[in-house]
Amino acid sequence: MQEIYSTSNLRGKILETLNQSGLESSCYSKILDYTIDLFHQKGLGIDYYGYHNIIHELEVTYVTLLAAQWQSQQNLITKDDTKYLFVAALFHDYDPQKRIDKPHEPDAVNFVKTDKTLEALLKESDIDPNIISAMILRTTYPWVGENKEKAELLIDHFHSVSDITRDDSSKMEHYNRLGWFLSVSDRIAGYAMGDFSYALEMAKKNAHSLAWHPNLIAIRSVAYFEDLLNNESEMCNQILGALPRTMRKSFMDNVLGFMRLRENEIQNQAAVIYDKVQLVPTIDQITTRQGDEFINALFEIFQELPYPLQFLKASFADSVRDPKTLLNTLRIGNENGPVVGFVKGSSLENYKLRSDIDDPHFGKNDTVFLEPIALKMGYWGLKGGREMRQLFLMQSQSKGYKYLASFALRDVIQERKKRNEKIEFVRQFDPERWDYYRVKL
DSSP, rough: OOGGHHHHHHHEEEEEEEHHTTTHHHHHHHHHHHHHHHHHHHOOTOOOSSSSSHHHHHHHHHHHHHHHHHHHHHTTTOOOHHHHHHHHHHHOOOOOOOOSOOOHHHHHHHHHHHHOOOOOOOHHHTHHHHHHHHHHHHHSSSHHHHHHHHHHHHHHHHHHHHHTTTOOOOHHHHHHHHHHHHHHHHHGGGGGGSSSHHHHHHHHHHHHHHTTOOOGHHHHHHHHHHHHIIHHHHHHHHHHHHHHHHHHHHHHHHHHHHHHHHHHHHHHHHHTTSSOOEEEEOOOOGGGGGGGHHHHHHHHHHHOOOOOOOTTTTHHHHHHHHTTSSSEEESSSSSTTTTEEEEEEEEGOOOOOHHHHHHHTSSSSSSEEEOOOOOOOOOOTTTTHHHHHHHHHHHHHHHOOOOOEEEOOOOOOOOHHHHHHHEEEEEOOOTTTTTEEEEOO
């Protein structure tokens, strides 16, 4: 399954499944290609490091069609239903504004209702955009409280103006159920498409783009799956039962993987809090930093960082060995214990940052760049990161640097400002809210 993660392969799988479902018309391939082009034009292609990129959209479409194909064999879903599921799946996350990574369904609906190219394609396919809009709104998550109430009002509106569902409560209920089918397929899709390393990478993307602290990844992932399996068990079981065995197994293996990760976190917390196991920030000798075993241990932790935060990856070993690089590690028990985290950095001039960052201190050789803190999964939230950062600040001052620059979550930077730290935003980035800042040392 992990061989089909490219846009072109997913496109081929989707078209193959459409053909098997009796939807061979070229109008469907036109809609599919138009969607792919839109995502790339808006910077939401495979290079966008967010959960809701084109790969996610195509994964959801593919899994939805696979599940619908089996349901159609049981006479539960018609060919007409399948084409509505296809289009709604393609556009359910398309948010041209992209203020945050989490989709704003009304923006996706507004696009479906106003885009002239899509209007013509839907007309050619004999698809009512009002039904598509209602189904997209049903993917609102979480489906509780005010979120649900607002979405239901809009869904009722679109049903009332549709020639298909107006004054026909049974058809309204039918399309509402299809919307629920799409919503649950959406939340199953990516986690049924690969192994735990792929699932964890998706969770990191979600955390990065929604500005979650890394210590929330396992907690919220477990809550996510428990809600899906317990509160939406009827539809969840129906969709999982319709997917190939390999996909069912991948999904359940990934659920168990996140539960094991959370269990490991709790055990680590218990060791620190109750058994008083210490996490010790350590400035390692330059001779230690030359060893392959030490470098490999750091690199394994480095690779757990979200991809955009992996600075100097190609020259990682050289940067660790370089005596001009400032580096400290976090170890268990004492300064010779196992390494579970590290921070490193050096002169700002050694880094190629995003092209849209224009740091006026670049070239002055007065600023140290702190690479994002790296901790093993399971050790976030135990204050080790803060201890390493403070040690790095001391190292930077001792080397004569006047400023420190780095990236951090916007909320974290704002909290530091409240504590009267001499910190300022240099450049803010949306939707990630992972911002570039400077500290006066």
